[in-house]
Amino acid sequence: MKNIVILISGRGSNMEAVVRTARSEGWPARVAAVISNRADAGGLAFAQAHGIPTAVVPSKNYPDRASFDAALQHEIDRFAPDLVVLAGFMRILTAPFVAHYEGRMLNIHPSLLPAHPGLDTHRKCLEAGEREHGATVHFVTAELDHGPVVAQARVPVLPGDTEASLAARVLLEEHKLYPYAVRLFIEDRLSIEQGDVRIAQPA
Numbered sequence: 001m002k003n004i005v006i007l008i009s010g011r012g013s014n015m016e017a018v019v020r021t022a023r024s025e026g027w028p029a030r031v032a033a034v035i036s037n038r039a040d041a042g043g044l045a046f047a048q049a050h051g052i053p054t055a056v057v058p059s060k061n062y063p064d065r066a067s068f069d070a071a072l073q074h075e076i077d078r079f080a081p082d083l084v085v086l087a088g089f090m091r092i093l094t095a096p097f098v099a100h101y102e103g104r105m106l107n108i109h110p111s112l113l114p115a116h117p118g119l120d121t122h123r124k125c126l127e128a129g130e131r132e133h134g135a136t137v138h139f140v141t142a143e144l145d146h147g148p149v150v151a152q153a154r155v156p157v158l159p160g161d162t163e164a165s166l167a168a169r170v171l172l173e174e175h176k177l178y179p180y181a182v183r184l185f186i187e188d189r190l191s192i193e194q195g196d197v198r199i200a201q202p203a
C-alpha cells in the first residue's frame with residue numbers, strides 16, 4: 001500500500017478527483033494526508049469529511065521560503081509518502097525541498113507546457129489567440145513548471161471563450177488527467193530516462 005500526501009492551497013477539486021478515483025478504483029494506495037499552506041483552503045473540509053488527516057502549515061507565519069519549506073517537509077514526512085501530489089499548491093518551492101522529493105512529486109499545471117508556465121494561463125492562451133489549450137501533469141523539478149511531462153490533456157479554444165469558460169473546460173480534463181497520472185505512478189509504470197518520462201505497459 002503506497003502513501004500519497006496531497007498539497008493544496010484552495011478549492012482542492014483536483015485533490016478530490018484523486019481521492020474519489022483512488023477509492024472507486026481500489027488503488028493499492030491511500031491518501032495519507034492533505035496538507036495546506038492556508039487554513040482557509042476549501043479542500044480541507046472535503047478531506048476531513050472523508051476521514052483523511054489534514055494539516056495546515058501557514059506560509060504567512062514563516063519569514064522566508066527556506067524556513068517554510070523546511071517546516072512543510074517535516075509535516076509531509078510524518079506521513080511517510082511514496083508520492084507527493086501538488087494539487088493547486090500555489091507556492092514556489094526551494095531547490096532543497098524539490099531535491100528531497102525528486103522523482104516522487106507530481107504537479108498539475110493548467111496549460112500545455114512548455115506553453116504558459118506561471119500564473120494566468122487561461123488569459124495568456126486567449127491573448128495569444130491560440131486554438132488549443134489544456135493541462136499538463138509533470139514531475140517537479142527546481143525550475144518552475146518545467147519538469148518531465150507524464151501526460152497532457154487538450155481542449156479546443158472556442159469562439160466567445162472567456163477566461164472562466166476556458167478554465168472550466170480545462171478543469172474537467174484535469175479531473176480525469178490527474179487521477180490517470182497518479183495511478184501510473186502508483187502502479188510503478190513511470191520512469192524518467194534522460195529527462196523524458198517513459199510509461200511502461202500494465203503488468
Ligand code: GAR
Pocket residue numbers: 008009010011012013014015087088089090108109110118135171174
Ligand atoms: C487547477 O486548475 C490547477 O491546475 C492550478 O490551480 C487550479 C487548482 O484548482 N494549478 C496551478 O496553477 C499551479 N501552478 P483545485 O484547487 O480545484 O484543484
